[in-house]
Amino acid sequence: MEEREIGKLLELAKRALENAYVPYSNFRVGAVLVAKDGRIFTGVNVENASYGLTNCAERTAIFKAVSEGAREFETLVVIADTDKPVSPCGACRQVMAEFGNFRVILANTKGEYLETSVSELLPLSFSGDELKQHEK
Ligand code: THU
Numbered sequence: 327m328e329e330r331e332i333g334k335l336l337e338l339a340k341r342a343l344e345n346a347y348v349p350y351s352n353f354r355v356g357a358v359l360v361a362k363d364g365r366i367f368t369g370v371n372v373e374n375a376s377y378g379l380t381n382c383a384e385r386t387a388i389f390k391a392v393s394e395g396a397r398e399f400e401t402l403v404v405i406a407d408t409d410k411p412v413s414p415c416g417a418c419r420q421v422m423a424e425f426g427n428f429r430v431i432l433a434n435t436k437g438e439y440l441e442t443s444v445s446e447l448l449p450l451s452f453s454g455d456e457l458k459q460h461e462k
Contacts, residue, residue: 327401327429327431327441332403332431332439332441335358335360335401335403335431336403336405336431336433336437336439338358338366338368338403339356339357339358339368339403339404339405339433340356340405340435341356342356342357342358342368342369342370342383342405343355343356343370343405343406343407343435345368345370346370346371346372346383347370347371347372347373348371348373349373350373350375350377350380351373353371353406354370354371354406354407355370355371355382355383355384355404355405355406355412356368356369356370356383356404356405356406357369357370357383357384357386357387357402357403357404357405358387358401358402358403359387359388359390359391359399359401359402359403360399360400360401360402361391361396361398361399361400362396362398362399362400363396363398365391365394365396367387367388367390367391367394367396368387368390369383369384369385369386369387369388369389369390370383370386371383371386372386382414382415382417382418383404384402384404384414384418384421384422385417385418385421387402388402388421388422388425392425397425398425398426399425399426399428400428400429401428401429401430401431402422402428402429402430402431403430403431403433403439404430404431404432404433405433405434405435406434406435407434407435408434408435409434410434410438411432411433411434411438411439411440412432412433412434413432413447414430414432414447416448419444419447419448419451420448420451420452422444422447422448423444423445423448423451423452423453424453424454426444427443427444427445428443428444429441429442429443430442430443430444430446430447
């Protein structure tokens, strides 16, 4: 992916950080999801007093997109104010895998990033195909 394009997405993701709702961890995470139809969905982590109900930035962006009718994705950017580019949790990786194998860019607010993919983040993932085989 072109560096200029990545730069724009990182800027958007950085801006989204402002909306993170993080009264418990104070750890802001932002996401930007580019759908194949060109639409862009942002996401932030949304925490809860019942900690386990917290929704990560990545899943927020994916759920927003799916609820607006987008299911095919090109790129997901994840950003946080971390020393190294932030890495998505296991739950988010599984939710990503539900929607195929797309580019994932892990970034930090210093502008460092690395390009990876869903299948690299979650090799040998469990998929709905297993369930379909089971039905037969
Ligand atoms: N968090 C994310 O939003 N994405 C990740 O991939 C890792 C963790 C959030 C959840 C919680 O609000 C905070 O970071 C600390 O775990």
